[in-house]
Amino acid sequence: MSITSIEAIERSNGMGQAVLKEADAKIVALPAAKAQVVSLPQAAGKPLMARILPWLRPILQNVVPPLITVALILLFWQIAASGPQSSLPPPTKIWDEAKDLITEPFYWAGTQDIGLGWRILVSLQRVAIGFGLAAIAGVLVGALIGQSIWAMRGLDPVFQVLRTVPPLAWLPLSLAAFRDSQPSAIFVIFITAIWPVIINTAVGIRNIPQDYRNVAQVLRLNQVEFFFKIMVPSAAPYIFTGLRIGVGLSWLAIVAAEMLTGGVGIGFFIWDAWNSSRLSDIIVALIYIGVVGFILDRLVAFIGTVVTRGTVVN
Amino acid sequence: MSYLKIDHVDKSFQRGAATTEVLKDINLVIDKGEYVSIIGHSGCGKSTLLNIIAGLTPVSKGAVLLEDKEVSEPGPERAVVFQNHSLLPWLSVYDNVALAVNKVFGRTKSRAERHDWIMHNLDLVQMGHASDKRPAEISGGMKQRVGIARGLSMQPKILLLDEPFGALDALTRAHLQDSVMQIHAALGNTMIMITHDVDEAVLLSDRIVMMTNGPSARIGEVLQVDLARPRKRLELVSDRSYIAAREAVLKFLYERHRFVEAA
Numbered sequence: 001m002s003i004t005s006i007e008a009i010e011r012s013n014g015m016g017q018a019v020l021k022e023a024d025a026k027i028v029a030l031p032a033a034k035a036q037v038v039s040l041p042q043a044a045g046k047p048l049m050a051r052i053l054p055w056l057r058p059i060l061q062n063v064v065p066p067l068i069t070v071a072l073i074l075l076f077w078q079i080a081a082s083g084p085q086s087s088l089p090p091p092t093k094i095w096d097e098a099k100d101l102i103t104e105p106f107y108w109a110g111t112q113d114i115g116l117g118w119r120i121l122v123s124l125q126r127v128a129i130g131f132g133l134a135a136i137a138g139v140l141v142g143a144l145i146g147q148s149i150w151a152m153r154g155l156d157p158v159f160q161v162l163r164t165v166p167p168l169a170w171l172p173l174s175l176a177a178f179r180d181s182q183p184s185a186i187f188v189i190f191i192t193a194i195w196p197v198i199i200n201t202a203v204g205i206r207n208i209p210q211d212y213r214n215v216a217q218v219l220r221l222n223q224v225e226f227f228f229k230i231m232v233p234s235a236a237p238y239i240f241t242g243l244r245i246g247v248g249l250s251w252l253a254i255v256a257a258e259m260l261t262g263g264v265g266i267g268f269f270i271w272d273a274w275n276s277s278r279l280s281d282i283i284v285a286l287i288y289i290g291v292v293g294f295i296l297d298r299l300v301a302f303i304g305t306v307v308t309r310g311t312v313v314n
Numbered sequence: 315m316s317y318l319k320i321d322h323v324d325k326s327f328q329r330g331a332a333t334t335e336v337l338k339d340i341n342l343v344i345d346k347g348e349y350v351s352i353i354g355h356s357g358c359g360k361s362t363l364l365n366i367i368a369g370l371t372p373v374s375k376g377a378v379l380l381e382d383k384e385v386s387e388p389g390p391e392r393a394v395v396f397q398n399h400s401l402l403p404w405l406s407v408y409d410n411v412a413l414a415v416n417k418v419f420g421r422t423k424s425r426a427e428r429h430d431w432i433m434h435n436l437d438l439v440q441m442g443h444a445s446d447k448r449p450a451e452i453s454g455g456m457k458q459r460v461g462i463a464r465g466l467s468m469q470p471k472i473l474l475l476d477e478p479f480g481a482l483d484a485l486t487r488a489h490l491q492d493s494v495m496q497i498h499a500a501l502g503n504t505m506i507m508i509t510h511d512v513d514e515a516v517l518l519s520d521r522i523v524m525m526t527n528g529p530s531a532r533i534g535e536v537l538q539v540d541l542a543r544p545r546k547r548l549e550l551v552s553d554r555s556y557i558a559a560r561e562a563v564l565k566f567l568y569e570r571h572r573f574v575e576a577a
Contacts, residue, residue: 211398212402217387217388219418220417221417234404
C-alpha cells in the first residue's frame with residue numbers, strides 16, 4: 001500500500017495527465033482497484049493537480065465515456081466469440097492475425113500487397129472526384145430548381161424518382177457506358193451524392209427571405225452577383241447539410257462499387273479478404289472505413305461551420 | 315415641375331378568381347427635399363404604396379413618375395430602408411454598406427473614395443465604430459442605423475423608409491428620429507416614410523398623407539405641417555401648431571376612419 005502510493009505521487013508529479021488517463025482506463029479493467037488509484041494522487045500532489053484539473057476535466061469528460069463503451073464492446077465481443085463453435089474471430093485473434101494491418105497502414109510490398117492506408121487513399125481519391133463533381137453540379141442544378149418554378153416543375157418529379165435508385169443499380173449501365181472500372185466507380189459516387197445536394201440546395205434557395213431579394217432588386221444585382229452575394233451565402237446552411245449527407249452516401253457507395261469493379265481500394269480489399277477467408281482483415285477494414293467516414297462527415301461539417309459563420313444566428 | 319408624381323395609381327391583387335383592390339386612385343405630388351409621411355391603420359396598403367414607388371410591386375393602373383420618367387423596376391435611386399433592417403447576416407456592417415456602394419459607385423469612384431464614402435455614411439448614423447461587427451452582434455436600433463446608412467450611401471433621389479422605427483423601443487426610436495432629422499437637414503434628401511405613429515409623423519414631416527382604410531384605400535387628407543426646423547421634441551410638446559397638427563391626424567384616424575376590425 002505505502003509503496004504504491006509513493007509511486008503514484010512520483011508519477012503524478014512527473015506527468016499528471018498521462019497518469020490520470022491511465023488511472024481511468026484501469027477503472028474499467030479492474031473495478032476493485034478504483035478507490036485506491038483515484039484517491040491517492042489527489043491527496044498528495046495537490047498544487048499540480050489543481051493547476052491541471054480545470055482544463056483536463058472537460059477532456060476527460062469527453063474521452064472517458066467512449067473509451068468505456070469501446071472497452072465494454074471489446075469485452076463482450078471477446079466473451080461472445082471465444083467459444084469453440086464461434087464463426088467470428090474474437091478481438092485477441094484479430095490482433096494476432098491482422099496486427100500488421102493495424103500497426104502499418106502505409107507499408108508497400110508490391111502492387112497488390114499494400115497497407116490499408118494506401119487503399120483508403122485510393123478510395124478517397126475516387127470519392128473526392130465523384131463527390132466534388134456532384135457538389136458542383138448539385139449546387140448549380142439545385143440553384144436552377146430553387147430559382148425557377150418551371151425548372152422545378154419539370155425536373156423535380158424526375159429527380160424524385162431517380163434519387164430512389166440504389167447506387168449499385170447504376171453500376172452495370174455505367175460500366176457499359178464508360179467501358180472501364182475507374183470512371184464507372186466515380187460515376188456511381190457522383191450519381192449517389194448529387195441528389196441530396198440538389199434537393200437541399202433547392203430548398204435553401206426557395207427559403208431565401210424576400211427581404212434579401214428586395215435588397216438585391218433595389219441594388220439591381222445581376223444574376224451572377226445575386227448568385228454569389230445573396231444566394232450562396234443565404235442557402236449555405238442548407239447546401240452544407242446536403243453536402244454532408246452526400247459525402248456520407250459517397251462513402252457508402254464506394255465500398256460497394258469497389259467490391260464489384262475490383263482493382264485497388266478498400267472495397268475490393270474486403271471482397272478479396274472474404275474470398276480467401278481472412279475474416280480478421282475484413283473486421284480491421286470495417287473499422288478503417290468507419291473511422292474515415294466519420295472523419296469525412298466531420299470535415300464537411302467543419303467546413304460548413306467555417307463558411308456559414310454568423311448566418312445561423314440572424 | 316414635380317419631382318415625384320404618383321398619377322392615378324390603382325393596385326389590385328389577384329388570387330385565383332378573387333380580386334382584392336388594395337389602392338384606388340392614388341394621386342400625390344412630392345417636391346424635391348420634402349419629408350412626407352404616409353400614415354394609416356395597418357392593412358390600409360401604405361406598404362404597398364411604398365413598394366410601388368420603390369418599383370418592387372407593379373401598379374395595376376396609373377403610373378409613378380420620378381423626374382418625369384416612369385418608374386417600372388427597383389433601383390438604387392429609390393433606396394429603401396426596410397422595416398426589419400434586412401441586413402445580410404453573413405456580412406459585416408461595413409460590408410453591408412459596401413455591397414451597395416460598390417454596386418452603385420463601382421465605376422465612378424476609386425477604391426479609396428468608396429472606402430471613405432462607406433465610412434462617411436456609417437459615421438453619419440454614428441455607426442463608424444462598429445464597422446467590423448456582424449448584424450447579429452449589434453442591437454436592433456443599431457441595425458436600423460446601418461440600414462439607413464446603406465440607403466443613404468446609394469445617394470438616392472428619394473429615400474423610402476418603411477416603418478423604420480416600428481420595431482424599436484421608445485427611447486431608441488427618439489434617438490433615431492433625431493438622427494434622421496439631422497440627416498434630412500444636412501443633406502436635404504427627399505424622404506417618404508411609412509408610419510403608424512402620429513407623433514413621429516408630425517415631428518418629422520413637412521406633409522402627412524393620411525390614408526383611408528382598405529380595401530380600396532384612398533388618400534383621405536394631406537396635412538401640411540408648418541413647423542420651423544430644426545424641430546426640438548421638447549419645445550414642440552407645448553407648441554400650438556404642433557398640438558393642432560397632432561389633433562388633426564388623431565381625429566382623422568380615430569374619428570372619421572376608425573379601424574373597423576379593431577373597434
